[in-house]
Amino acid sequence: MSGVDVLDPMLSHLDVGAVVGRRIGDIRRAGKRIIVELAHAEDERVGSYLVLHLRMTGRLRWVEAAEPSPGRVRLALDLDGPRLLFIDTRRLGTVSVHDDPAAARPTGVDALSGELDAELLGELIRGSPQPIKPWLMRQDRLAGIGNIYASEICHRAAIDPRRPAGRLDDARLRRLVDSVRSVLREAIDCCGTTFSDFQDSQGRIGSYAECLAVYGRVGETCRRAGCGGHVERIVQDQRSTFFCFRCQL
């Protein structure tokens, strides 16, 4: 990393010295976090971790170094040639540096982890009286699912989002694991869900909005074959939940 511009005073806590001059190693995702591994030039074995969280409106964008920056750039990382911009209208996104890899990662099991099966999900969920939809958004238990996909997953699994998480039977548990995987997989293949802000680092718009079965579709006929119900909106933990009363039980 040849240079770092902290353009937003909200990010002034960032230790630029821990970042500049470091060689970039792996870049990976864990839950909703983007983790950039930084090696020290003097000792490649010692590293630190730059952690980005896009929250609601954050996005990354590759640009040529000479290109004028678009608005709302909060942070610019200069590589040797290209620049990586962190753009974020609502400024709720976060950037931090950690020495400890464990501290860089979310505590919950990644929702797309190969380890996640009905048995593990059952263990994570056991005893929780919390309704399943808000439970799915608990990053400390299962990392990576947000408000859109939590509703979509419950619909695909035909589970009432209000049902207590700890009391799902085996059939529901299996449908839930399958739905977690397939909804997230498809959404990633579609480059995410763009309502207004989101673009990937190449500037591509997500197309999963067209695939949404319930999210934001109040009053529409349920898309499940033969159901005929209608999508309703309720509020759980101050967040909108969309579901079909007819087929989600």
Place this chain on the structure above:
DNA sequence: ACCCTCCTGTCA
């Protein structure tokens, strides 16, 4: 479970 905060933009 509820309430609030952070921040900015859009829409009714």
Place this chain on the structure above:
DNA sequence: TGACAGGAGGGT
């Protein structure tokens, strides 16, 4: 002008 928005952290 107020409600709401993809998130998360805090307090009660």
